[in-house]
Amino acid sequence: MNAEIREKAEAWLSPTFDNATKEAVKKMMNENPEELNESFYKNLEFGTGGMRGIMGVGTNRINKYTLGKNTQGLSDYLKKSFAGETIKVAIAYDCRNNSKELAQVVADVFSANDIKVFLFSDLRPTPELSFAVKHLDCHCGIVLTASHNPPEYNGYKVYWQDGGQLVPPQDSEIVSVIESLDYDAVNFSAKKEHITYIDKDVDQAFIEASLANGSFSELDSHRDDVTIAFTPLHGTSVTIIPDVLKQAGYKNVHVVEEQRKPDGNFPTVKSPNPEEPEALKMALDLAEEKNADIVIGTDPDCDRLGIAVRDDSGKLVLLNGNQTMVVMTDFLLSRYFDQNTPKGNEFIGSTIVSTPMMEVLAKSYDLECKLGLTGFKWIAKMIKDHPKQHFIGGGEESFGYMVGDFVRDKDAVTATLLACEIVTQAKSEGSSFYKKLQDLYVKHGYYKEDLTSLVKKGISGAEEIKQIMIDLRENPLNTVNGERVVQIDDYASSKSLKISTGESTPIDIPKSNVLIYHTDQGSRIAARPSGTEPKIKFYISVHEPAKDLESLPQVAQKLDKKIAGIQKDLGL
Template sequence: MSVVEERYEKWVGHPNLDPQYLDVLKAMDAEEKNDAFYTLIEFGTAGMRGLLGPGTNRINLHTIRKATQGFANYIKAHGEAACEAGIAIGYDNRHMSREFAFDSAKLLAKNGIKSYVFESLRPTPELSFAVRELGCFGGIMITASHNPKEYNGYKLYDEKGCQLVPALAAQVIDQVNAIEDELAIDTNVTPEEEKRITVIGKKVDDSYYAKVLGIQLNPEVKKDIKIVFSPEHGTANIPVQVVYRRAGYHCIPVEEQCSPDPDFSNTPTPNPEQPGAYELALKYAADNDADIILVCDPDADRMGVGVKHDGEYVVMTGNQSGAVLLEYILSQMEEKDIMPSNPVMFNTVVTSDLGEKVAKAHGVETEKTLTGFKFIGEKVAKYEKTGEKNYVFGYEESYGSLIKPFVRDKDAPQACLMLAEAAAYYKEKGKDLVDVLNDLYAQHGTYEESQVALTLSGEAGANRIKQILADLRKDAPKEINGTPVVRAEDYNECTITENGETTELTGFTKSDVLKYYLADGSWIAVRPSGTEPKCKFYFCIVGKDKEDAHNKTLAYQKAMAELTGTAE
């Protein structure tokens, strides 16, 4: 009997199998069985994320329990104080999110660990805030972020409200992997054990909203702007509307997308990186002559932006909106003489160079991290402790940013408030946010940033992604589209290759990322997604003007597709 068949038969015949999964298992064909059982769903440095359903390679009550029991063992290893401090638990609008959250709380209770569970869906950044506000030992967030409706996921946080960095995640992974039978774990609690579970809500909400409102740099700005806002059926709906109302902004919600619908029925996609997320918001904007469009992903850590410019709506990339936010924040800090000493901005190795140039123009240092906001959170904690540098902003290219670090993850409600303030501020000066971006291009050079995500599902897809990276390492490109590669960085091998010499790349945890710097000032990076079955190609292309940058981008994209054998 194959490993797949052994695992399948074990699940079908196990007395502890949750009844909801039995009919689904019995209806599986050979291909479905293989995909559900060919491997154990990976609990990695970003937690777990995967398709919902029964099987060892799926997100379900049993794989969630295995992860939670591993986390519980990790907590208990830190002593009674950690168990008493407890764990904050949040969840989004997805199928089974609430069930997974309260089931996890029960399992923690059985292990003698307190938990604080939100009464209903809340944003990921508010979970991060709750960990800090309640003095918890850590946190659990049940979410698949911007993935399609078929997915769910599980993320872990430390006592600082930061997602577990690799060194800590490795300790939890060891505990999770030591559990051999996820089906043997039950969550039946006694009345006494259940007392360890506390349901939280409004008090934490109000504390969070107060902190968000406190980020304003110009609260007195004339709020003569119309904002169309969509939470894409997710957790941003109430927090963003409450914050706008209290700050005095006029917000027009996309009503069809405000219900917490796990099927995302009224949006083609809940991912702000994809055009479909803006379709209905764009119609609302045109009907209401809105100044800006703001779209949040389901767990409200990312914010997409559309701007009315010269009579048309322009959807900004995360690199563009991040650069504009950065320019507004730093310019206002300078103008008000509140720039701290030794200021530092954080972004990632796949974030555009434009932000770094903006920061430098304002006397702010940039430090780069790997993809994953936990690495930015780790840097914030480091400098908070040493006092060596002072945080002023952090962002990723994928629409995630953090204004003030009372949260240690991407925070869309903060970003929505600051973006609205920036739009109102510049409108008083006769500009929109695209005008501000164009000013930055005039000052620092014209950039076009893009991403090509190649979806490769299942076992064959996972192997294909590994092969793409292996082939690039084996036969490293010397030129791309006729432009010489002047420097190559390999974050897995920790090497820099430049001028024919190889030196050590330091300051980063090992990660499967390749980055190629080109002679024209552009760069291209390749990495597998940590949360989806995708191989991602990042392009940061410099041109003489927008047309030149765009044409070069298309040429580089085609060249990379041919180089990696992924051309359609």
């Protein structure tokens, strides 16, 4: 056994840790050295969506001690940053196993450090936590969630005063404080007088804000004509989305009963991920039974949504995150410019691995599309960094969308409402959500994207992912599917290289382990290791002009063939 790992494990046999923890460590030492290695070979790290990991004993696991240490470090940082102030934090948690207990541990540590805690009395959506941070004038917020990861995972996301997730420089500064602590420095002795439980009042404030941003009064008389099939996929959205839709005026909302009850084991799906078609199967079946106009499914913490709408033949088709984002953004922009005189300070937001169609859309409205790294914390940072500009909406390919800036994270609650409003308006005009997407393809060109993820688990998997990225940098591709590579953007070195001239220009985005190839035919291939899962992801984007609606099927086939060729060349 590696001596360093054994030393780390033996430290967990000290009186600092409870008996159950010590017994679990001893058992791994004696019976399962491989599991011991996986549990202690590193410390859990903050990634694109906070800290996520498998629950269990060890430094590389989610447990009361790793989260306690995080919270102690965060407490120390808050007290130093806001000296003399009464520090307040808000805490929420999702449906995952142990989330409620772990949220209480986090609340206890904050309170032990004389920090005032607002703790939701039961599970709530992640976007409501983002809202609550600003609504309650908190200094930071925490949500216990692992999003759509498998049942054995949990996680810890940190939000700052603006309601957005941690970004530089706070993230590295806080991590430095956390890493400087020993586990015996964690104060678990709760001061209950510092903990206040919150629920209905914050719920209603959030619902009213969602309605103000995501619903439109001129559609009031048309909502009865729309039928919705909805599934929370055993997650938190059931606590709020039905109420939002009801208060907006939607009466024909059908919930998948088998998936209504929150359950961290997610018993009816292999993965509670709305990106995966299988996750929405029961909702699609319900939609056919009820003749629904739209199907919506949200992930366990209710920050992402997947939707299906009816095509020209009446068949339900699943849309990807890029497609949904483009339709939602165009809807918001068209409404905004119909009702307001542009001030020239408007912008939308997206990410470097999302569809380039967002930039084309922005150009058509003569406004800016700001691009950031993967993760909504970067879109929230755009808003924070540019207070004199007006943010209208934005999204990313991984099924997240944000309407306005009252929430500073992806928000499946308001995005669900917005999607239903788009369906309502379109149906009242004899059109459809699907037809709006088709019209955008004809107007701006047909953009088609694909995401392929390679799962590489454990220590060896992490090394494989590292080597793939090294190879892509040190032995760059010259051609892909017969298309010549003309530009390589390396976000780790912050340099964009023009192949023909050898000219290198700086990239004004924070460093990240992302590499993007651009070809002479406008195709784009991005590679990045996931920040929250043991995966490396390849994002492919291709496009072609489309002269009319009738040509779209042929253009789609051509693009599918192009994507398949790129995948083959990459060995995916």
